[in-house]
Amino acid sequence: MPDFTCQLSETASPLAHFWEHTVGSDHATVALRADWQNQLRRGHDDLGFRYVRFHGLLSDDMGTLISHQKKPLYSFFNADQICDFLLSIGMRPFVELSFMPSVLASGRRTVFHYRGNITPPRDYLRWATLVHKLVAHWVERYGVSEVRQWFFEVWNEPNLKAFWTGTQADYFKLYRSTIHAIKRIDGALQVGGPATAANGWIEDFLDYCENTRLPADFVSTHHYPTDALGEEGDDTLTQLAKSRRSILREQAQDAKRRARGKPLYYTEWNSSSNPRDSLHDEPYSAFAVKTIMEANGLVEGYSFWTFSDIFEENYFPSKPFHGGFGLLNLHGIPKPTYRAFELLHSLGNESLLVDGLHDTVDAWVVRGVKKTTVLLTNHALPRHHLEKQRVKIQLSNAPEPASAHVRQIDEDHANARRLWKEIGAPEYLSGAQVNKLQDASQLNREPVDFRYTTGRIDFEVMLPTNSVAAIEFEFPRDS
Numbered sequence: 001m002p003d004f005t006c007q008l009s010e011t012a013s014p015l016a017h018f019w020e021h022t023v024g025s026d027h028a029t030v031a032l033r034a035d036w037q038n039q040l041r042r043g044h045d046d047l048g049f050r051y052v053r054f055h056g057l058l059s060d061d062m063g064t065l066i067s068h069q070k071k072p073l074y075s076f077f078n079a080d081q082i083c084d085f086l087l088s089i090g091m092r093p094f095v096e097l098s099f100m101p102s103v104l105a106s107g108r109r110t111v112f113h114y115r116g117n118i119t120p121p122r123d124y125l126r127w128a129t130l131v132h133k134l135v136a137h138w139v140e141r142y143g144v145s146e147v148r149q150w151f152f153e154v155w156n157e158p159n160l161k162a163f164w165t166g167t168q169a170d171y172f173k174l175y176r177s178t179i180h181a182i183k184r185i186d187g188a189l190q191v192g193g194p195a196t197a198a199n200g201w202i203e204d205f206l207d208y209c210e211n212t213r214l215p216a217d218f219v220s221t222h223h224y225p226t227d228a229l230g231e232e233g234d235d236t237l238t239q240l241a242k243s244r245r246s247i248l249r250e251q252a253q254d255a256k257r258r259a260r261g262k263p264l265y266y267t268e269w270n271s272s273s274n275p276r277d278s279l280h281d282e283p284y285s286a287f288a289v290k291t292i293m294e295a296n297g298l299v300e301g302y303s304f305w306t307f308s309d310i311f312e313e314n315y316f317p318s319k320p321f322h323g324g325f326g327l328l329n330l331h332g333i334p335k336p337t338y339r340a341f342e343l344l345h346s347l348g349n350e351s352l353l354v355d356g357l358h359d360t361v362d363a364w365v366v367r368g369v370k371k372t373t374v375l376l377t378n379h380a381l382p383r384h385h386l387e388k389q390r391v392k393i394q395l396s397n398a399p400e401p402a403s404a405h406v407r408q409i410d411e412d413h414a415n416a417r418r419l420w421k422e423i424g425a426p427e428y429l430s431g432a433q434v435n436k437l438q439d440a441s442q443l444n445r446e447p448v449d450f451r452y453t454t455g456r457i458d459f460e461v462m463l464p465t466n467s468v469a470a471i472e473f474e475f476p477r478d479s
Helices: 028-032 034-047 077-088 124-142 168-183 202-211 236-241 247-258 285-294 336-345 416-422 431-440
Strands: 003-007 022-027 051-055 065-068 071-074 092-097 151-154 190-196 218-223 264-269 301-304 350-352 361-367 371-378 389-396 403-409 445-447 450-453 456-463 467-474
Touching: 003 361, 022 028, 022 034, 022 264, 028 034, 028 051, 028 077, 034 336, 051 301, 071 124, 077 092, 077 124, 092 264, 124 168, 151 168, 168 190, 168 202, 190 202, 202 218, 202 247, 218 247, 247 264, 247 285, 285 336, 285 361, 285 371, 285 467, 336 403, 336 467, 361 389, 371 389, 371 456, 416 431, 456 467
Parallel strands: 003 389, 022 051, 022 301, 051 092, 092 151, 151 190, 190 218, 218 264, 264 301
Antiparallel strands: 065 071, 350 361, 361 371, 371 467, 389 456, 403 445, 403 467, 450 456
């Protein structure tokens, strides 16, 4: 039986809610949709997200720069509509400067359904002019003190040919042109990169910046547990079977070391980089909780990819549960991972040391104001051994709780997809079905049996496979 102990009187370490800093989205034009905006507002209100990042702000479908009668025509109206909305709900953009407007592009290679151009600029000065005009416009519109709080990330995954046809040297030239264009406006605006896949190019990027005396205000990169693990042609499950259980923590530890003291932001992560992967819809919330809690102290921001299934990189789906990246499905029905972020958002800000080890069960104790939460996961990657576990917990040096309850996420709790399958997995939902599925997604509080004996709390919890449990003890105000 997994057995964990914690002394509540011990000195705590900080738990900054770094996973709430930024969340990912699809591409810029979907941010003009009312349903996207409603879902993001919900993510901000329920889960605490403060920034959102998306692709394609400079792509042709945004109209940011086009050619009209052989003359450049700049239009920042659509970009402003997005920023206006974000600021109105208390959020800000984590600006990814991509993709290349056709009038600047050196080639015709594109990516995704919306055809984002992935080639370097023909003329880097014209690229710099675009960036300068856009950011200067935002400073004038929103004020420099506001825009200083934004982040400007140069491109997306330039170390992959799918997103950048140029060389590493071409990317560094793009970065140099971009940072000069932005810093000429105000030196305190935050610019960084290399925005790479799989923790790539960090040392090369920082070496380049140091050698050319260019600032890099932050380091950004991405990772997924399926990155470069299997042979070509392996499916996701085969790749995950070859992965180590805490591979993302190991990578973040290494990336922090290589970042040389600069703020480190992971601007994409998830259980898989495949946008149509059933793992994204399954009760895989234990993976999300474990991954986030293990990244504590390593990163300043940890942006889950993505908050919504309103996502059209390859095509726009209609099936309610189709394996999309999102925390919310097309209808705004929370998946188990959404509820996992909800549990995390409710945590306090002080993490206590927990004694005990187990192959699949992990435990954290987090203290808040008059509330202490024991957070448990029972998790293994697919094709690794996993079975349900009864977990024993002892909290010592504890006042007597006024109340205790548990909220669980597993196959039987907070899992709307299970009900959807039971009603025949319809591709299109009625309003009544949406309401029933919303109800099935709820996190419910249930009482917890515990024993209290002079300064000690003892209790047990049954954890199904790939499950999360948050046991919250509330204490009297005078304790």
